[in-house]
Every structure is written in structure tokens, then in C-alpha cells.
Amino acid sequence: MIVVTGATGNVGRTLVRLLTEQGHQVTAASRHIVPSDVPPGVHALATDLARPAADLPATADAVFLLVGGELMMTGDPTAVVAPFARYGKIVLLSSQGVVTRPDSLSHGRAFAAYEQAVMDSGTDWTILRPGGFASNAYAWAPSVKASRTVSAPFGDVGLPAVDPDDIAAVAATVLTRPGHTGAGYELTGPAPASPLQRVAAIAAAIGEQVTFVDQTREEARTQMLTFMPAPVADTTLDIIGTPTPRERAVSPDVEKILGRPATSFSDWARRNAAAFA
Numbered sequence: 231m232i233v234v235t236g237a238t239g240n241v242g243r244t245l246v247r248l249l250t251e252q253g254h255q256v257t258a259a260s261r262h263i264v265p266s267d268v269p270p271g272v273h274a275l276a277t278d279l280a281r282p283a284a285d286l287p288a289t290a291d292a293v294f295l296l297v298g299g300e301l302m303m304t305g306d307p308t309a310v311v312a313p314f315a316r317y318g319k320i321v322l323l324s325s326q327g328v329v330t331r332p333d334s335l336s337h338g339r340a341f342a343a344y345e346q347a348v349m350d351s352g353t354d355w356t357i358l359r360p361g362g363f364a365s366n367a368y369a370w371a372p373s374v375k376a377s378r379t380v381s382a383p384f385g386d387v388g389l390p391a392v393d394p395d396d397i398a399a400v401a402a403t404v405l406t407r408p409g410h411t412g413a414g415y416e417l418t419g420p421a422p423a424s425p426l427q428r429v430a431a432i433a434a435a436i437g438e439q440v441t442f443v444d445q446t447r448e449e450a451r452t453q454m455l456t457f458m459p460a461p462v463a464d465t466t467l468d469i470i471g472t473p474t475p476r477e478r479a480v481s482p483d484v485e486k487i488l489g490r491p492a493t494s495f496s497d498w499a500r501r502n503a504a505a506f507a
Contacts, residue, residue, distance in 0.1 A: 234256060
């Protein structure tokens, strides 16, 4: 049995599918999950990690642990991790910010506290630290659909965004195969791509011209504050505007674990073109 939290998200949904296709018994946990959200044979468990359901499996071979949103910022890491410490292995989805922005409350210290709780849990563990997600481009979908435009800051700054399906594939591997206990992996795409290059990739994927509109940092911050706290917005803008050398670098870990190159943003855009068409 493998428990997958965050099972309806960009990573969790693919991870549940991969594990099921491999023949593993899976409990898919998320706050608002329903049986139609998961493949046949998967147990859908509606639960909140702040108050985990009493019917979490008593035993499991492993758990994929994703702590998001407000709970990441305000929760008690030891209390959140404790219900899963009885399982054979914890694979935690953390953030590259733990190593690149250790002083940031949102991207560094909050995730680091959960990493430490997992390390102190007494069970086997592996930490996954992705950089920015390729799927963050979904935020551009409404304007691409409505007016074939994208507004974003720092148009020429490239970062190696990672495909969430690659994160899921890495998670499936470390959850089910030996040799990853006590490891921390940084997960990135295969090459940096700037917002201008990502918009061009989306345009190519949908076969339409898409115009890039350069925002100032303050314009972008005002927009971001409508859906994220100020500390998260400020650190995000620091990363995408003035990334560190490590944030710009391509990590070899996806290819090392999967035995194939990481997925490019262009390939991600082609696979998800319908979201922008």
C-alpha cells in the first residue's frame, strides 16, 4: 500500500496513475477528493493534513507527503508528519528554496522545518526539491484564450522549470525502489527557458501568435497579491527576476533517476496545448 497526499494536484494525480499502472495498491488522499477523481481500484480518502482522517491506513509501505498552502506556512511540522511516521517510508515534496533561499520564510524556512520533521520521524525518508513548475504557465491560459497575450515580468530571465509529470515519475521510482533512503534530489527541467521563450513555445503548440507584454515588478506583485501572501510573492519575484546561479542551473537528478532526459517546456506545452487553445 502506498498513500499519496495531494492526490488531485499536478503531481499527485499523475503519481496515482503511475503507481496504479505499476500494480501498486494506492490510497489517494486530498481534501475534496471523490471516487471519480481516481482510477478504478484506488481508494479515494477525503482528508485534511491539518486534521488527518482517522481512517488513514494503519500501515503502508510508503507515503508521498505534500504539504501545501497555509498549512506549510503556519502548521506544526512535527504534528503534521506524525500520522505518517508509522509507514515504511516518507517521500516529501519540498522546495529547491531550502538550499537556494534558506532565509526565505515561504520558500526556505517553512519547507526546511518539514524536512527536519521528516528526518526526525524515525522512518526511511527521501526529499524531493523541485524548482519552478512548468505548470505555473497555466496562470497564462485565460489571457492566451481571451486575447492571445501573456503579461509577465523579467521576460529575458531563463529558469529550468520542471514538468510536474517528471516529479511524479521520480516520486514513483523512489517510493517503490531501494537505494534512495536519506537522499535529497533537486528536480529541474533540461534547460533554462525565459518567459519570452515559454510564450513562444505555447504559441507553437497552439499554432497561433501570442504577444508577450512585459510587466514591471510592481505590476506583477500587485497581480500576485490577489492570490498569494506577500512573503510568497516577494520571494517568487526574487527567484524569477534575480535567480541565484543554482536556481539557473540544470540539475542532473531527473535524468539520473529516470534514465532519460527531463522533459522540456516545449514538450510540456505541446502535451497541454488544449489548456491554451
